[in-house]
Amino acid sequence: MAKFIQDRSMEASPLPSQVLQSLTRSARFLKTKEIQSVDVEKAFPHKDYNSTDYINDVMILKLSSKVKFSKTVKAIPLAGQNDGSPKSCIVSGWGSTSKENEPGQRSYRVLLGVHDYSKTKEIQSIDVEIAFPHKDYNPSNHINDVMILKLSSKVKFSETVKAIPLAGQNDGSPKSCIVSGWGSTSKENKSGRMSDVLMEVNVTLIDNEFCKSNGMYCSEGEVGPRIGDSGGPLVCEDGKAYGVVSHSFQDSYRYTMISDHIMTWIVSTIKNA
Structure with missing residues (x-):
């Protein structure tokens, strides 16, 4: 299991869900000695955000504690209506350094062997060479919501890093399953506050005509995967x-x-990657 630096909301994400997990902690890269890690108490996406054309693509985050300003942590003043029209600007971030980074178009780093975020001594950190979202992914109804990641180097398997075999057409229909992740631990927690420790929960799959006809499984109840x-x-x-x-x-x-259908796409994508 690993997490990425990307996840807006489980209920309205405009991007395919990552095959591995989303690292919703901010810049937790390799040099973390002097950074501040502050949980988000509540997130406020714009009420008129449009995931199709990205109009009103902005979000406010209410932090759980105050920020300590320093030489490396400073506030950026916001422009006002009397500041005129800008011409020359600077954009910064940890994204891809190549315009030709297709088809993923975003920069990811996979963390392997993580269980507790406060204990990162033995984890593997591997950059993603290229990401392959499903070509028929539909952001409106989340059909074909899956992505393959080609890593830049080989994974070292160990007691904490193991492969999960994929089910095949002869494995029948599952009923009792487990989902795991570092997402929110509360159904009411829509703020995006995540768990530092890997959690898991048992779910029972149900018969649902919509899910079945759209290549999905479904579960219901008080417990299940959350935001993140x-x-x-x-x-x-x-x-x-x-x-x-x-x-x-x-x-x-x-x-x-x-x-x-998904397995055929997986095999074809890996073969041609």
């Missing part, structure tokens, strides 16, 4: 991954099914 858990594996009785955590809708949780 998108991209985690749906592991069932036989220890195989049958799906990927996608999103929640009303009182149900939805998972992208690793169907024959």
Whole structure:
């Protein structure tokens, strides 16, 4: 399991859910000695945000504690209506350094072997060479909500880093499964405040015509994946991954099914990567 630096909301993410997890902690890279890590108490996305054309693409974050300003942490004043029209500007970030970084177009780093964020001594940190979101991913209904990541170097398997086998067409229909992640631990917590420790929960899959006809599994109930858990594996009785955590809708949780269609795409993408 690993997490990325990317996840806006489980309920309305405009991007495919990552096959691995989303690292929703801010710049927690390799040099973390002098950084401040502050939890977000509540997030306020613009009420008129449009995920199709990205109009009103802005969010306010209320932090759980005060920021300590220093030489490396300073406030940036906001322009006002009397400041005129800007011409020359600077943009900064940790994104891709190549315009040709297709098709993923974003920069990711995978952390392997993480269980507790406060204990990062033995983790593996590997850059993603290229990301492959499903070509037919639909951000409106989250159909084909899955992504493959090609890493820049090989993974070193160990007691804390192991592969999860994928279910095949002869494995039958799963019923009792486990989902895991570092997402919110409260159904009411829509602020995006995450767990520092890897959590897991048991879910029971239900018969749902919408999910079945759209290549998904569904579960219901008080427990299930929360904000920040998108991209985690749906592991069932036989220890195989049958799906990927996608999103929640009303009182149900939805998972992208690793169907024959998805498996064919996986094999083809890996072969041509």
